[in-house]
Amino acid sequence: MYALKELVRTIACPTDPDTTFTKLRSGLRKLEVEVEYENRGAGKVVARCISLFLNFVLWRCYSDKLIFELKSADGVRTNVNVYAIPNLIRIKVGEGEKLTDLDDLVARLEGEIR
Numbered sequence: 001m002y003a004l005k006e007l008v009r010t011i012a013c014p015t016d017p018d019t020t021f022t023k024l025r026s027g028l029r030k031l032e033v034e035v036e037y038e039n040r041g042a043g044k045v046v047a048r049c050i051s052l053f054l055n056f057v058l059w060r061c062y063s064d065k066l067i068f069e070l071k072s073a074d075g076v077r078t079n080v081n082v083y084a085i086p087n088l089i090r091i092k093v094g095e096g097e098k099l100t101d102l103d104d105l106v107a108r109l110e111g112e113i114r
Helices: 017-030 102-113
Strands: 006-013 034-039 044-055 060-072 078-087
Touching (some): 006 044, 006 102, 017 034, 017 044, 017 078, 044 078, 078 102
Antiparallel strands (some): 006 078
């Protein structure tokens, strides 16, 4: 679906995929992250938030979306892969837009779903 996606982090959860999906949705709602698309059967959530995930000296790469993919580790545990979708044409954050600290968001979300 997306040509480019960069793995940000993998979160290991001690619960089954269905319970993890419910906790993920609840955590995103609590952290006020807008969900653009979700599919419980496929274990996929696409969230809209602007984040800076690569920062080189003269070039910054922003992401407009995050993808959360749930994969069953062994039927009892679940791995949640968090991907950032780079927007190669975005050069700055506009007025009225909120820049999300990606590391902080993922860490807080990890606390919510574990």
